[in-house]
Amino acid sequence: MSNAINDPQGLPDVHALEKLANAYFSALPGNYNAADVPSAELLPHSNNQIQENSTFTHSPSAIYQGNAIDLSDPQTSLPDSNGLGLGHVPKSTAGSGGPSGNFNTAKQANNPFNISSLLPFEADQPYEKELQKALASVSSYSPSSQLPFNPSAILSENSYYFSSGIQFVTSADTQNSGRYGNGVVTGKSQPSFNVNLIRNDFPLLSEQVNGKPLIWLDNAATTQKPRQVIDRLNYFYAHENSNIHRAAHELAARSTDAYEGARQKVQRFINARSPNEIVFVRGTTEAINLVANSWGDEYLQQGDEIILTHLEHHANIVPWQLLAKKKGLKIRVIPVDDDGQLLLDEYAKLLNPRTKLVSFTLVSNALGTITPAKQIVAMAHAAGAKVLADGAQSVSHIRTDVQALDADWFVFSGHKVFGPTGIGILYGKEDLLNSTQPYQGGGNMIEDVTFEHTQFHQAPARFEAGTGNIADAVGLGAAIDYVQKIGIDNIYQYEHYLLDYASHKLAQIPGLRPIGTAPDKTSVLSFVLDGFTTAEVGEALSREGIAVRSGHHCAQPILRRFGLEATVRPSLAFYNTCAEVDTLVAVVGGLKSAKQIYFH
Numbered sequence: 338m339s340n341a342i343n344d345p346q347g348l349p350d351v352h353a354l355e356k357l358a359n360a361y362f363s364a365l366p367g368n369y370n371a372a373d374v375p376s377a378e379l380l381p382h383s384n385n386q387i388q389e390n391s392t393f394t395h396s397p398s399a400i401y402q403g404n405a406i407d408l409s410d411p412q413t414s415l416p417d418s419n420g421l422g423l424g425h426v427p428k429s430t431a432g433s434g435g436p437s438g439n440f441n442t443a444k445q446a447n448n449p450f451n452i453s454s455l456l457p458f459e460a461d462q463p464y465e466k467e468l469q470k471a472l473a474s475v476s477s478y479s480p481s482s483q484l485p486f487n488p489s490a491i492l493s494e495n496s497y498y499f500s501s502g503i504q505f506v507t508s509a510d511t512q513n514s515g516r517y518g519n520g521v522v523t524g525k526s527q528p529s530f531n532v533n534l535i536r537n538d539f540p541l542l543s544e545q546v547n548g549k550p551l552i553w554l555d556n557a558a559t560t561q562k563p564r565q566v567i568d569r570l571n572y573f574y575a576h577e578n579s580n581i582h583r584a585a586h587e588l589a590a591r592s593t594d595a596y597e598g599a600r601q602k603v604q605r606f607i608n609a610r611s612p613n614e615i616v617f618v619r620g621t622t623e624a625i626n627l628v629a630n631s632w633g634d635e636y637l638q639q640g641d642e643i644i645l646t647h648l649e650h651h652a653n654i655v656p657w658q659l660l661a662k663k664k665g666l667k668i669r670v671i672p673v674d675d676d677g678q679l680l681l682d683e684y685a686k687l688l689n690p691r692t693k694l695v696s697f698t699l700v701s702n703a704l705g706t707i708t709p710a711k712q713i714v715a716m717a718h719a720a721g722a723k724v725l726a727d728g729a730q731s732v733s734h735i736r737t738d739v740q741a742l743d744a745d746w747f748v749f750s751g752h753k754v755f756g757p758t759g760i761g762i763l764y765g766k767e768d769l770l771n772s773t774q775p776y777q778g779g780g781n782m783i784e785d786v787t788f789e790h791t792q793f794h795q796a797p798a799r800f801e802a803g804t805g806n807i808a809d810a811v812g813l814g815a816a817i818d819y820v821q822k823i824g825i826d827n828i829y830q831y832e833h834y835l836l837d838y839a840s841h842k843l844a845q846i847p848g849l850r851p852i853g854t855a856p857d858k859t860s861v862l863s864f865v866l867d868g869f870t871t872a873e874v875g876e877a878l879s880r881e882g883i884a885v886r887s888g889h890h891c892a893q894p895i896l897r898r899f900g901l902e903a904t905v906r907p908s909l910a911f912y913n914t915c916a917e918v919d920t921l922v923a924v925v926g927g928l929k930s931a932k933q934i935y936f937h
């Protein structure tokens with residue numbers, strides 16, 4: 338098959354590529370149609386029946402064949418399969434309430450099959466390898482990374498994600514260039530994508546609102562979910578639901594594998610050293626409160642100082658204020674310039690031997706500013722302070738590499754990265770997590786309890802008291818798979834162009850004042866419009882089916898820095914299009930003439 342891809346000069350044959358790509362994408366779980374798959378033999382484990390009206394090709398029992406946790410000896414130490422010193426299976430004595438601390442899934446440890454290749458959500462699709470090979474030859478041969486952006490290419494009706502008409506992200510462009518100086522590494526040659534096909538994966542994007550097709554531009558508040566995530570949640574409750582780690586039965590093994598598998602997906606996604614550094618929490622807010630109430634409460638003392646930035650979301654202000662009041666701490670704030678960029682020289686002046694923590698956002702939710710994260714972390718560490726990085730607004734837009742960033746904690750919410758609500762991540766360096774007191778006490782986080790004394794597990798169980806949000810953790814794993822299939826660098830590149838396109842068009846509307854004009858920005862297009870309240874603009878847009886946030890965005894200090902109490906805030910994701918931006922611009926631009934109709 339791969340021979341047919343290249344012509345005698347070694348250049349790719351566009352028709353062959355198109356055919357390959359069509360076959361590939363029609364076989365993706367969300368687009369699955371049994372009739373499109375040429376041969377059942379090409380599917381992994383094709384001995385299973387394809388279920389009617391189902392995206393899954395595998396029976397649950399086939400999926401979990403050979404997958405049971407060995408419960409006969411809950412202390413069993415297993416081979417260290419990944420070289421990270423994770424040698425223990427969950428200690429699954431019924432009702433005892435806990436694993437042995439460091440997790441290693443039954444899947445990794447005890448399974449002669451590669452179970453992950455059996456799960457429908459995780460399996461490589463037919464043609465994927467051939468397609469990637471073909472695309473690699475295109476990107477290494479093509480000088481197209483130099484092509485100027487052409488929005489119409491993205492709006493074209495090509496029936497495959499990858500179009501040779503669009504630019505490629507090349508490693509020369511972006512590889513570890515520190516383009517934003519933020520430890521967020523972009524890179525690796527990856528093809529661009531066709532947004533129209535991607536949109537098919539998101540059922541809600543086909544919704545009508547007020548009689549108009551929905552235009553979802555409230556992505557900074559939450560993102561829509563692809564079918565792959567929705568199906569994964571459904572599958573969990575239909576085939577895997579059980580409490581984890583605790584019981585000596587098959588379903589406990591399934592749910593434990595699914596949950597711990599999701600932890601490993603997160604680990605790889607953010608490039609943490611070990612799954613033990615990944616704690617499941619409710620979201621960014623809970624993660625920050627966890628650090629404040631565990632590490633902060635244990636290690637900070639009267640007179641210590643915490644540095645925040647003027648850009649912070651309330652979730653990264655209020656927990657520190659509560660702690661400061663309780664312990665007599667001082668909070669200091671890095672100011673911004675009129676574009677919304679942090680003033681690093683002012684930051685340098687704030688650092689001193691009393692500084693114990695710097696807590697900052699990678700991307701401002703109100704302005705879209707990308708902060709110089711790597712520099713912020715390095716400066717804090719040089720002053721002897723710990724660093725918490727809030728990735729709530731960065732994680733769906735720019736590559737995360739926690740090792741390159743070197744922050745002590747990194748936090749984000751699943752719902753901002755196409756995953757479910759009610760699940761989020763606290764990453765912490767392993768030694769730091771293990772030398773920090775727990776946040777909450779209860780089942781699941783203990784080694785041993787007497788009425789006099791409790792011995793806690795190591796991380797991550799140490800910080801996961803009680804029954805967690807198992808299904809949504811699994812759903813977050815599916816969201817990460819989805820993002821990685823598209824490629825975070827492709828997402829970044831596409832959104833970057835879309836943001837430029839939208840900023841340029843909005844700026845031409847008379848009376849519109851953009852708020853947040855830093856050169857390094859992502860996703861967010863805050864503005865105010867002369868003669869209209871932000872609520873009026875939001876309502877007018879909603880009448881046209883356009884969802885944007887208008888208000889203070891839980892970031893009152895930064896809006897007040899610009900003399901405002903509220904802005905209108907359209908925010909983009911990779912499934913938005915230039916056509917949607919055009920509609921936004923037309924409605925906002927037409928508001929003055931429509932004022933009579935709408936507001937009188």
Ligand code: PMP
Nearest residue numbers: 620621622650652702729730750
């Ligand atoms: N930090 C930032 C930068 C955010 O944008 C948000 C959500 N808007 C949060 C923290 C809080 O996230 P969550 O509500 O999911 O806990």
